Amino acid sequence: MDQVEIFKALSNKSRLQILEWLKDPEASFPEQKPNGYEHGVCVGQIQVKAGLTQSTISEYLSVLLRAGFVEATRMGQWTYYKRNEQAIKNFTEAIKTDL
Amino acid sequence: MDQVEIFKALSNKSRLQILEWLKDPEASFPEQKPNGYEHGVCVGQIQVKAGLTQSTISEYLSVLLRAGFVEATRMGQWTYYKRNEQAIKNFTEAIKTDL
């Protein structure tokens, strides 16, 4: 993944917001089903909270996925997304030394 | 300056490249006049090295300036640009804790 593409993934208010929300899923998405939060939050809940259409959020999540900032887990008909903390750390460390 | 705008400033190969070059102006721009490098490198040299037009580079430098990554010093007919290391450090520290 190109560094420019990674910065592009972060160049959008909604995508930054999603990453922020996923820092604390319990607090950000209290309506989560008993399933728990271990695998993240499903697309629909993010979509409602973001106030954009389903297709847009699905697209944005795949941008974040390609950039490596989140990982996806398919469970039944749901796809759960959560932050990839290690990848995020790698990125922030990298730009701390490279930028 | 909005954080989204700052990431946008970094979402371009040429602009990232310029920031990179300005880390070591002596090595990146050996043709610099006896003036020295204390105030940075002038637009024309960056333009030649980047291989884009003068207007584009002038524009890109002002994007980097607005984002706070560089500072400009006008000296006679030249404008010298150099990195604002403190601002860059502030930014990388901020996303290290916030992202």
Add this chain to the structure above:
DNA sequence: TCTACATATCGGAAAAAACCGATATAACTT
């Protein structure tokens, strides 16, 4: 003042991004 040169700004063409609605796919339910 006239000319030359460095940089900034303006206007625009082409490409990319931000969305959307419609449709496809995949999994669950009955």
Add this chain to the structure above:
DNA sequence: AAGTTATATCGGTTTTTTCCGATATGTAGA
């Protein structure tokens, strides 16, 4: 199998970004 639900993908419109050429501005020198 047929209907329902969650997500992904496709096609399109509008906005933004990328880059250019032309022009304006600002400074220095003859």
